[in-house]
Amino acid sequence: MTDEPIDPELDRLLGLLAEEERGEPDPVEHPGAATLSSYHARTLPPGEVSRVQEHLVACRQCRDQLLEYARFMGPASEETAGDVASFERAAEWRRLKERMREAEAAAPEPLPVKAADDRRRILRSLRTFQALAAALGALAIGLFLRDAYVQGRARVLPEQSIYFGATRSVQESKPTRVRPPVALRITPDADYPRYRVEIETASGQPKQTLEVAPDGLIEIPDGWSPGTYKIRVLGLKDGRAEPVGRAKELVVVR
Amino acid sequence: MSGTEDLSMRLVELIQANVEREKNSQRLFDLHWRRVVSYFRGKGFSQEESKDLTQDTFLRVFKSIDSFRRDSSFEWWLKGIAESIYKNEIRKRRTEKRDGIEQPIDAPVSDGERPQSPVETLASSEPGPLEKAVDREQVGALRAGLQNLPEKMRQCCMLRYVQDLKYQEIADLMQLSIETVKAHLFQGRKRLATMLGATQRAGKKGEGAT
Numbered sequence: 320m321t322d323e324p325i326d327p328e329l330d331r332l333l334g335l336l337a338e339e340e341r342g343e344p345d346p347v348e349h350p351g352a353a354t355l356s357s358y359h360a361r362t363l364p365p366g367e368v369s370r371v372q373e374h375l376v377a378c379r380q381c382r383d384q385l386l387e388y389a390r391f392m393g394p395a396s397e398e399t400a401g402d403v404a405s406f407e408r409a410a411e412w413r414r415l416k417e418r419m420r421e422a423e424a425a426a427p428e429p430l431p432v433k434a435a436d437d438r439r440r441i442l443r444s445l446r447t448f449q450a451l452a453a454a455l456g457a458l459a460i461g462l463f464l465r466d467a468y469v470q471g472r473a474r475v476l477p478e479q480s481i482y483f484g485a486t487r488s489v490q491e492s493k494p495t496r497v498r499p500p501v502a503l504r505i506t507p508d509a510d511y512p513r514y515r516v517e518i519e520t521a522s523g524q525p526k527q528t529l530e531v532a533p534d535g536l537i538e539i540p541d542g543w544s545p546g547t548y549k550i551r552v553l554g555l556k557d558g559r560a561e562p563v564g565r566a567k568e569l570v571v572v573r
Numbered sequence: 574m575s576g577t578e579d580l581s582m583r584l585v586e587l588i589q590a591n592v593e594r595e596k597n598s599q600r601l602f603d604l605h606w607r608r609v610v611s612y613f614r615g616k617g618f619s620q621e622e623s624k625d626l627t628q629d630t631f632l633r634v635f636k637s638i639d640s641f642r643r644d645s646s647f648e649w650w651l652k653g654i655a656e657s658i659y660k661n662e663i664r665k666r667r668t669e670k671r672d673g674i675e676q677p678i679d680a681p682v683s684d685g686e687r688p689q690s691p692v693e694t695l696a697s698s699e700p701g702p703l704e705k706a707v708d709r710e711q712v713g714a715l716r717a718g719l720q721n722l723p724e725k726m727r728q729c730c731m732l733r734y735v736q737d738l739k740y741q742e743i744a745d746l747m748q749l750s751i752e753t754v755k756a757h758l759f760q761g762r763k764r765l766a767t768m769l770g771a772t773q774r775a776g777k778k779g780e781g782a783t
Contacts, residue, residue: 326762326766328769329762329765329766329769332708332711332712332715332769333715333734333735333765335708335712336712336715336716336719336734336735337734337735337736337737339712340731340735340736341735341736352644352645352649352650352653353644353645355645355649356645356646356649357645359646359649360575360578360646361748368748369724372728372746372747373728375728375732375746375747376728376731376732376736379736382736382738382746385745385746386742386745386746387652387656388648388649388652389745390615391608391612391648391652391655392575392577392608392648408602408603408606408607411602411606411624411627411628412599412602412603412606414628415602415628415631415632415635416595418628418632419632419635419636422632422636521644546644547644
């Protein structure tokens, strides 16, 4: 049986509750487009799914986005799209190509013939420099490798801080952009002797898990591919691990 | 990801890698043209207007496709562009109409005395202070009762009774079947009604004792 039982008194009270709740503003933080898109595609890890669903219950803006996306991805209705023959679509494609050509034509003018000749001459002379550049490049790589060998573990990486905790919501709402190699200082707004840092890729694959002291450093090495990662901090105490603040987005750029 | 989303992503990769750019762009256009026209039709534009706005959307898509980072699905990105085109169009039309006389479609038509709306009728029979206090207490109990429901049941009840969503919308959002949503709502209502009955009985008992 799935029909909702009739109870006027319950309905009246639910109506009063709805009036109170609807006046509440949407949460300040929202999952990013990548997270919502992955949620719709059902490719988020289970823990993340619960967090998104809890957010959806409270956030009209994200609900509307997801529902509209579901409609957008639903079967295109005959009634709204009209009877579209393939030739009509092909005509629209030709029109689009024409508009793209016009847009390109309106873009900065191509170089005149004389300028093109000049450019060819410049390119020829550039080839002379290519050999020199290659030699210089090899020298630079050699110096870099020697430097890395000599300095070894003593090398100092640039530092960036990332905050976790309830009282830092403004900073937390922005993804942290880092350019590897970089040392990331984990600054939790909580009081645990140690913290576990979990980093996973946008598709939910674990990337790195390690334990740090408060204000400890973790290294994001050069080998990390650019993209969005999810970073989560858990406070460790008496054999328990408790989340500190919300997971943050870490954007690795080149 | 759905088959369409996978195919779109593959086409985008090929376009970004300059592999048969025009052919793959056309395939991407063919795959989504109807969807975008439908989007604008759903927003209330005519077929011809929708086709023009779809052109604007794809013009922007192909102009900036190299900067699409693929961290969301292509369709999500495409919908975002269509939404932006839609908002621009609405803004443009509003600016054009700024000097015109606006008449809201839901404005009262009659010249004489306006009949009282059902909402006003309800508002005029406002409860007294005692009833309000009882209601407040019961709404508080209801809120606590909702919090005690199992997670999915609570979320379904909140979306249905507080946020006023339809069954299908709740099913889409929570990634459940419509039957599961109905079952959660049925059970949720039953539990809330039982809890509320117990609270009312306890309240009456308390009043009787004093």
